[in-house]
Amino acid sequence: MRSPITWQSVQAEALRRLRAGLWTPGARIPDEAELARELGCARSTVNRALRELAAAGLLERRRKGGTRVPLTPVRKATFEIPIIRLDIEARGQCPGYRLIRQATEPLPKAEARAMRADPGAPFLHLLALHLADDRPFCAEDRWINPETPGLDGADFETLSANEWLVGNTLFSDGAIGFAATAATPELAALLDCAPDAPLLTITRSTRAGPRPITAVRLFYAPGHRLETRL
Amino acid sequence: MRSPITWQSVQAEALRRLRAGLWTPGARIPDEAELARELGCARSTVNRALRELAAAGLLERRRKGGTRVPLTPVRKATFEIPIIRLDIEARGQCPGYRLIRQATEPLPKAEARAMRADPGAPFLHLLALHLADDRPFCAEDRWINPETPGLDGADFETLSANEWLVGNTLFSDGAIGFAATAATPELAALLDCAPDAPLLTITRSTRAGPRPITAVRLFYAPGHRLETRL
DNA sequence: CCAGGAATAATGTGCATACATAATAGCGGG
DNA sequence: CCCGCTATTATGTATGCACATTATTCCTGG
Numbered sequence: 001m002r003s004p005i006t007w008q009s010v011q012a013e014a015l016r017r018l019r020a021g022l023w024t025p026g027a028r029i030p031d032e033a034e035l036a037r038e039l040g041c042a043r044s045t046v047n048r049a050l051r052e053l054a055a056a057g058l059l060e061r062r063r064k065g066g067t068r069v070p071l072t073p074v075r076k077a078t079f080e081i082p083i084i085r086l087d088i089e090a091r092g093q094c095p096g097y098r099l100i101r102q103a104t105e106p107l108p109k110a111e112a113r114a115m116r117a118d119p120g121a122p123f124l125h126l127l128a129l130h131l132a133d134d135r136p137f138c139a140e141d142r143w144i145n146p147e148t149p150g151l152d153g154a155d156f157e158t159l160s161a162n163e164w165l166v167g168n169t170l171f172s173d174g175a176i177g178f179a180a181t182a183a184t185p186e187l188a189a190l191l192d193c194a195p196d197a198p199l200l201t202i203t204r205s206t207r208a209g210p211r212p213i214t215a216v217r218l219f220y221a222p223g224h225r226l227e228t229r230l
Numbered sequence: 231m232r233s234p235i236t237w238q239s240v241q242a243e244a245l246r247r248l249r250a251g252l253w254t255p256g257a258r259i260p261d262e263a264e265l266a267r268e269l270g271c272a273r274s275t276v277n278r279a280l281r282e283l284a285a286a287g288l289l290e291r292r293r294k295g296g297t298r299v300p301l302t303p304v305r306k307a308t309f310e311i312p313i314i315r316l317d318i319e320a321r322g323q324c325p326g327y328r329l330i331r332q333a334t335e336p337l338p339k340a341e342a343r344a345m346r347a348d349p350g351a352p353f354l355h356l357l358a359l360h361l362a363d364d365r366p367f368c369a370e371d372r373w374i375n376p377e378t379p380g381l382d383g384a385d386f387e388t389l390s391a392n393e394w395l396v397g398n399t400l401f402s403d404g405a406i407g408f409a410a411t412a413a414t415p416e417l418a419a420l421l422d423c424a425p426d427a428p429l430l431t432i433t434r435s436t437r438a439g440p441r442p443i444t445a446v447r448l449f450y451a452p453g454h455r456l457e458t459r460l
Numbered sequence: 461c462c463a464g465g466a467a468t469a470a471t472g473t474g475c476a477t478a479c480a481t482a483a484t485a486g487c488g489g490g
Numbered sequence: 491c492c493c494g495c496t497a498t499t500a501t502g503t504a505t506g507c508a509c510a511t512t513a514t515t516c517c518t519g520g
Binding site for chain 4: 004031032033043044047050051061062063064065066067
């Protein structure tokens with residue numbers, strides 16, 4: 001008998017009104033209780049629908065001030081950051097991995113700042129190449145804290161440090177950044193591209209609580225695009 | 231007034247257990263009812279806490295089968311995409327804007343595909359430069375559907391098309407992509423950089439329901455970084 | 461032994477209610 | 491007229507309950 005009013009349907013209706021221009025930027029929209037009455041559902045259902053829209057930046061909500069459509073919607077784009085090997089497999093290509101260099105060296109300043117570690121401290125430095133169908137896909141330049149538990153037994157000849165870390169370290173927090181850099185001669189050789197070619201570069205640093213774990217730069221072969229829907 | 235167990239505190243506790251290694255990758259964690267009993271709150275409170283962690287990719291949940299820690303955590307990075315002017319102001323710099331070119335031209339194939347419009351259709355083509363403290367910040371190469379309502383009255387000499395669209399078109403969906411490209415001679419002149427310099431490039435296409443609205447390429451001056459916390 | 465269906469166990473959702481919290485509005489006294 | 495207190499109002503959250511949805515498990519009949 002009951003019409004199944006789900007929070008998704010409430011959300012869809014809200015989106016419809018936004019798209020149709022019934023709710024215009026800057027304007028205040030009906031409050032939860034009123035929408036609930038109008039749509040025939042509980043206030044908590046409306047709450048969940050609008051809460052998620054606000055989290056996505058499509059609405060602004062303030063206690064006592066109600067809910068309004070933002071004048072300058074700050075849209076949010078979300079990227080999934082998978083393991084490189086899975087990323088390659090998802091494209092239907094065959095992943096490969098080659099360790100180029102491995103050494104213990106003093107941590108450069110940039111990486112030290114990124115993961116809030118001491119500059120100059122001895123860190124494990126890896127340079128590796130990821131292949132897709134035997135063609136260069138992405139170069140990985142990584143610094144790892146030698147005090148990371150369980151590191152001794154790791155063999156980075158065959159296993160990507162990327163994957164080892166995922167499987168062997170605990171949940172951690174960190175930062176990620178995107179930039180464009182020019183290929184150095186060494187990177188150009190690795191990625192089989194022209195020197196100074198523009199490379200999409202992703203910088204990631206991770207920590208587990210107080211302990212710095214790893215900082216990595218991923219240099220993607222020219223032409224690589226990272227895409228998502230809004 | 232008993233201890234207020236909030237969903238945030240439940241979430242924090244779950245994160246603590248993940249970080250501490252009490253819940254290890256691949257393992258199944260206690261079900262909602264048990265956690266609720268253990269923590270002294272309602273199941274719905276636990277539900278919300280875990281639901282959000284799952285949405286962030288830190289847990290995997292399946293009906294019957296319970297909740298487990300993913301073996302390969304697909305982390306999600308979220309970027310906020312503000313209006314360029316606000317972005318510049320947020321850096322404490324003074325924003326500027328200059329329209330370089332404006333013409334009606336047939337839509338190129340790449341842009342047509344991005345916003346699912348007809349290639350060759352006459353679109354409004356803008357090239358503009360955004361300045362931060364009078365230095366080049368970002369070049370904007372934009373195609374606009376001439377049938378967009380209200381477009382006639384717009385003056386892109388003084389107002390960024392970016393802002394006009396935000397304020398004058400309704401909510402829309404679309405896609406966004408990141409890449410690295412080499413500066414063309416024209417872009418190098420605009421951005422005051424070397425030709426072939428690596429530029430972080432953001433491509434965005436938006437539609438309002440069935441109607442294509444705009445496709446834009448933003449070429450950021452060399453050295454620009456886009457950053458977010460995980 | 462196997463196919464297939466029923467019981468089961470977990471999450472997903474909706475509802476009504478109560479209370480908490482924050483920001484505004486309004487009022488009063490100086 | 492302004493300052494500060496208080497009342498109001500809309501959102502935020504916790505709870506208990508019921509039922510929906512899905513995989514899984516298990517059982518049953520062939």
